[in-house]
Amino acid sequence: MSTIIVWIFVPFGVSVLLALFNRRTGFTRWTAAILSLVLAVTAALVNFDSLIQFGGRAYELSTSLSILGRRLVLEDSDRTLLVLIYGLSAFWFFGAPAARTYRLFTPFGLGMIAMLVASLAVEPFLFAALFVEIAVLMSIPMLIPPGRPAGQGVMRYLIFQTLGMPCILIGGWALNATEINPSLESLLLEATLLLGLGLAFWLAIFPFYTWIPLLAVESHPYVVGFLLSLLPTVVFSLLLNFLDSYAFLRNSTLLFQGLQLAGTIMVATAGIWAAFQRDLSRLFGYAVILETGFALLALSLHSNSGLAFYAGGFFPRMIGLGLWALALSVMQSHDVSMKFEEEKQAFQRLPIATTVCLLTIFSTGGLPLLAGFPIRQPLLEELGTHSIPMAIWALAGCAGLMFAGFRYLGALFLHEPKIGHIEEDRYQIALLLAGALILIAAGIIPGPYITWMSNLLQGYANLF
């Protein structure tokens, strides 16, 4: 038995089977959710380096598999990442029945996750770009439900993500070439620029983020949330791989200054545009941009604390985006408009979903006592010690999102709030309330999740 078979081939094979039975949505959703949960729990409990006792026999778990001269490797140090990725996918797939996603979401979503895990396992890791691209292509049927034309957001997403792959592959080759043959040192700048460009395409870094708000409006909010939480998680891991592997990149002041500038622009512009939004879906898109900006800012600090903020920030980001996407999907499934000016009936009909939506906006903005605050506050404080103007712009971005939250609050309670018949079903209420409780608990007691998330950095021995 091999970790590659269990965590890559099995989910991929199941996703193919689920695609064949895609019309049985109940079956596909629960199968994908249970399989993801089992894989996450197994990754958490099983030590890859020791024998596994099962049915009175001992089995050795091989951690690598050779394919066509290259290797796929999932070692014990990758367990935290596997728990995170499959835990996240379980979190999203269990929510799928409540979000009422389209029938292609779970089969293609599971296949996409298997490809993303393969991208983290392939050696040399530069070839990860190809697996990421295959994952992106698998996401297209999830984003455009059958029977509807493709919008501009989906096309831009496809273009930008596809253009990222050649940049990463050629940039990675150039970086390798300079390491092997120092006489090619002139390639270093080109390599850095190509890698930067590739990552900018993939992570939707300024100025390549225009597709996010468009996609958020065009596609199902839950599918967009799934995509925009999983894809950046894996791409950021690849970025850390690059930093871990190449001393030149780790020591490049230019790179970290670039990350800081891009992060600040993303946070500031996303927050400011969010302040003027009157559509919850677009607001969700801008919140995703703001979150990516903060992750870049955390990395740009070039310190251990910056890395801790980066890893710790995953948890509130995932919970926040997941809950927000679920709340939007619940509203969409009950034909409640996403426009602020048409929200007068929303609170009366869907009090839990609208309240949770507000809560996630404020958490993403960094309101105290919610999950986002314990990471945002020290991050901004440390950013201030590096550059006061950058910290002020980042703070302005947070303020913009909070302002949008207050505008939404105003829109909800424009009329006298009377709760009549609650339209959310029990499953939706249970998920929304559980998520909201986690959001609040993580804001009040952040220690445990910050400590656990720092395990994500275990596999990067050379970082800082």
Place this chain on the structure above:
Amino acid sequence: MMEPALSWIPLVLLIASSLTLLISQNWRWSIIALAVLYLGMFWMITWQWSLGLAAVKLVTGWMAGAVLGVSQPGNALEETGFPRLPGRGFKVVTASLIWVLAFAIAPSLQKFFPSETNYVLGAIILIGMGLLQLGMSHRPLRVILGLFTVLSGFELLYAAVENSVLVAGLISGVNLGLALAGAYLLVNPEEEETP
């Protein structure tokens, strides 16, 4: 580096096919142009790789074209924004700028990519023409054909520096996946019922 005999023929094939992909409003001509483009690319890659491995590119490209062809794109290439003749004229003028740019930068790129002048030239022209196509339209078939053009240019460059079988296989997988995604965008089968 010595240029192989008749190395200008695949270059002409690449220029002609990428121009056809840019200006054609008939999907049949576009699919034929895509097939010719992959033929030219295959010809050039045989200068770097063994014939068997290079044939993977040709077969994949033709299969991608076949997948797009069977989805019967109909009028998926017709532009509403550009009037027919002036639109084509404009595209030819912009394409000629790409050719000039490619001829200008190919020699400097040759020091990074150790291959023949026409080879690097072909790769740059394909990347440029593909980007031009992507910048001019958001229609799904045009976007897919533009992405194929860009990727084939990249494949030429990458083949000069990397000859791993796994990478060749994965790039073929990406091409086929792109064709299937394109076919999905074009076919768009039936109305979805939300359960």
